[in-house]
Amino acid sequence: MADRALSTPLDDSFERYLQDKGKGRGGDGGNYRRNAARELERFAEWAAGDRGGWPGIVTDDEDRVPTFSDLDERVFREYARHLAGDRGLKQNTVQTYYRYISAWCGWCVNEGYLEAHYAQRASAMAPLPEDDGRKPGDQQAWTSEQRHALTRYVDEHAREAIETYTTLPDDTDPLDRQRARYEALKAARDRALVFVIAYTAVRVGELLRDPNDPRRRGVRWEDLSLDEGSMDVYRKKQQWDAASLPDPVISPLRSYRKLMDPPAERWPVFPTLDQRTLSALVQDELADRGERSDAIAQRRDEYARDLLLALDEDIRPESITTDGARSILQRLSAAADVNVNDAKHDYLAPHGGRRGMGEVLVRAFGYTVAARYLDNSEEMVREHYSHIEAGELGDVATDALDEIDA
Structure with a gap:
C-alpha cells in the first residue's frame, strides 16, 4: 500500500464514499447517504478524541489528525465498545450504526486506503451487542381490524365533508363555501392516502416526496391510470415501474380527483x-x-x-413528505381511536400498511404472488414473513401428531 494512502486523513475519503453510495445525479441524494454521513462524522470526531472523553487514536505526543495509518482492528473494536456503551441506544441501533462504519471500511479497502477490512474481523465486532431477537413478524403490520377501523373512519369523514360542501345553499358566503371546499379536499386527500397505503403495499418513499432524493418527488396525477388500475412509481431498485391499484383504492381517488380538479396533470396527488x-x-x-x-x-x-x-392559478405545490405522511397517520389513528399495541409506534405507521398487505397476500396466495405484488424477491418475502411459514408448519406437525395418535 502506498505511503500516501496511509498518511491520508480519514475525512478526506468521506465525500468520495458518499458520492459512490448516494443517489441521483452526482450522488448527492438518498437517505443512505445522509445517514452514513452522520455516522462518519461521529466516527471522525471519536477518532480525534472529540466525543465522550475518549483521547482519540493518535498518541498524545503527536499533533496531527487521524489518518489511515492509525486504523487497525483494535480501533474498530474500541469504536464498537464505544457504541455499545451508549446506554441510550437500542441493540439493533448499535448494530446499524456500526454497519455504516463497516461499509465505509470495506470501501476503503477496495479504494486502496486500507489493506484489510478490519471492521469485519471477529475481534473488532466482539463488543457489539447480540441481536435483540426482534423477528420480522414482531414488526408492525396492520391487522384487518385496524385496517378496517382506519379506512372506515376516513371514508365516513370524507363523505361528510364532501356532502357538507356540495349541499351548501346557493346564497352561502363565498369564503364560507371555500372553507367547506378546503375541508372536503383535506378529508378526501387523507382518505385517498390511507387507502393507497392500506391496499397497494407501495413503499411510502415511492409514493411521496423525499427531500433527500430529488428523483422521489411524489406521485403526480399523470402517473395514475385509474381506468387501468395502475400507478407509476420510482421503485427502491432505482427504476420506474407500474404498481397495482386494487378496487378499494379507485373510488376514493376518483372522488378526490373530481373534487380537486387539478389544473394540470403534473400536480401532485398528495400536495402539502x-x-x-x-x-x-x-x-x-x-x-x-x-x-x-x-x-x-x-x-x-x-x-x-x-x-x-x-x-x-396553477401554482403547483410540492407533495407531502414521508415524514408528513407519518404525522397524518398519527392524527388519523388517534381520531379513529384505533387500538395499536406496538413497542415502537403508538399509531398505524406507513410501513405497517405495507406489511399488513404482505401478510394478507402470503396467506391467501403464497410467497411467489406476494413477492410480485410487493416488488421484492421471493427469498426476501420468505425472510420477512417467515413467522407465517413457521405457523403453517406447526399446524402440519400438529395434524401429523393427531393422525399418529389417533
Whole structure:
C-alpha cells in the first residue's frame, strides 16, 4: 500500500464514499447517504478524541489528525465498545450504526486506503451487542381490524365533508363555501392516502416526496391510470415501474380527483397543505409573474386558503413528505381511536400498511404472488414473513401428531 494512502486523513475519503453510495445525479441524494454521513462524522470526531472523553487514536505526543495509518482492528473494536456503551441506544441501533462504519471500511479497502477490512474481523465486532431477537413478524403490520377501523373512519369523514360542501345553499358566503371546499379536499386527500397505503403495499418513499432524493418527488396525477388500475412509481431498485391499484383504492381517488380538479396533470396527488409553505409559494410565484405586493395581498384576501388560489392559478405545490405522511397517520389513528399495541409506534405507521398487505397476500396466495405484488424477491418475502411459514408448519406437525395418535 502506498505511503500516501496511509498518511491520508480519514475525512478526506468521506465525500468520495458518499458520492459512490448516494443517489441521483452526482450522488448527492438518498437517505443512505445522509445517514452514513452522520455516522462518519461521529466516527471522525471519536477518532480525534472529540466525543465522550475518549483521547482519540493518535498518541498524545503527536499533533496531527487521524489518518489511515492509525486504523487497525483494535480501533474498530474500541469504536464498537464505544457504541455499545451508549446506554441510550437500542441493540439493533448499535448494530446499524456500526454497519455504516463497516461499509465505509470495506470501501476503503477496495479504494486502496486500507489493506484489510478490519471492521469485519471477529475481534473488532466482539463488543457489539447480540441481536435483540426482534423477528420480522414482531414488526408492525396492520391487522384487518385496524385496517378496517382506519379506512372506515376516513371514508365516513370524507363523505361528510364532501356532502357538507356540495349541499351548501346557493346564497352561502363565498369564503364560507371555500372553507367547506378546503375541508372536503383535506378529508378526501387523507382518505385517498390511507387507502393507497392500506391496499397497494407501495413503499411510502415511492409514493411521496423525499427531500433527500430529488428523483422521489411524489406521485403526480399523470402517473395514475385509474381506468387501468395502475400507478407509476420510482421503485427502491432505482427504476420506474407500474404498481397495482386494487378496487378499494379507485373510488376514493376518483372522488378526490373530481373534487380537486387539478389544473394540470403534473400536480401532485398528495400536495402539502402546510399553510406557511403554501403562503410563501403563492406569494413568490405571483411576484415572479409580475404582480405587485399589494395586488398579491388583495388576491390572497379573496381566498379562504392559499391552496385554493394555487389551484385557480396553477401554482403547483410540492407533495407531502414521508415524514408528513407519518404525522397524518398519527392524527388519523388517534381520531379513529384505533387500538395499536406496538413497542415502537403508538399509531398505524406507513410501513405497517405495507406489511399488513404482505401478510394478507402470503396467506391467501403464497410467497411467489406476494413477492410480485410487493416488488421484492421471493427469498426476501420468505425472510420477512417467515413467522407465517413457521405457523403453517406447526399446524402440519400438529395434524401429523393427531393422525399418529389417533
